[in-house]
Amino acid sequence: MPARSRPIWIFPAIVAVVLLLAGGTVAFVLRDRWLPGSGGEAGPTTGPTGTANPIVPTATGTAGPTTAAPTTAAPTTAGPTLPASVGAVRLDPSLDPAQAPAVAAVFDKYFAAVNARNASAALAVMDPGGSINQGDASAVKRFTDGISTSTDDDILLVSLGSDPTGKGVLQAHVTFRSQQQAGKGPKGRESETCTRWDVTYSITQPGGEYRIWGSTNAGSRPC
Known part of the structure; x- marks a missing residue:
């Protein structure tokens, strides 16, 4: 079958x-x-990008690290800075920056007026009650004649201090060089045409502004 x-x-x-x-x-x-x-043995799990997911520990009640707020240092206020010079007047580095520039500005105006042969402008920064009686025509004429040929330079404000003479509120120690025609030199050296000066001035402060009372001590030597 x-x-x-x-x-x-x-x-x-x-x-x-x-x-x-x-x-x-x-x-x-x-x-x-x-x-x-x-x-069995647990295999790795992957995140959306295919990389292994990190293991996230469960909370155990332990506080995590804290980030301290940044501290901001208190701002410091810088004091005034002493300039190297005010106009044609150089300042010694030891001078008080809160006071010296204002005094130097007065001497800058004074010496600029002398170099311009402008007696009125020079007298304007001097105390009317100072060593030159500005109400006395003969005193003003002597001052005008004295600066008529002068050119002053190399001006240095050396120091400032209290005025022991009582004529002013400050004493200013100033050195400078003057050049003048023969016959206009210092007393006893009238023929000298170049002179180194070392002068102490009394400084007043009428109305809150510094003024030159005049010199209280003056030394000089030939250049």
Whole structure:
């Protein structure tokens, strides 16, 4: 008797059943092996970018680090700075920067007026009650003649201090060089045309502004 032929559909069905059973077994093993809490070894988890997610510890009640607020240093107020010079008058570095520039400005105006042969402008920065009586025409004429050929330079305000003579509120020590025509030099050296001066002036402050009372001590030598 010829063998009974088997239906063709039996073989695909058998193959499908075998694959289904095998896939379930593999899935069970993989789940048991890799899923956390299943008794197997936990595998890495990845974030959206495919990199391993960091482990985030759970809170245990311990405060995290605190960031201290930045401290701001209190601003410092710088005092006045002593300039090297005021106009043509140089200032010694030891001078008080709160006082010396104002005194130097008076001498700058005085020497600028002398160099311009402007006796009125020179007398304007001098105290009217000082060593030159500005109400006395002969005294003003002597002063005018005395500066008529003078050119003063190399002026240095050396020091300032209290005035022991009582004529002013300050004493100013000033050195400078004068050049003048022969016959207009210092007393006893009238023919001298270049003179180095070392002079102490009394400085008054009428109305709050410094003025030159006049010299209280003057030394000189030829250049």
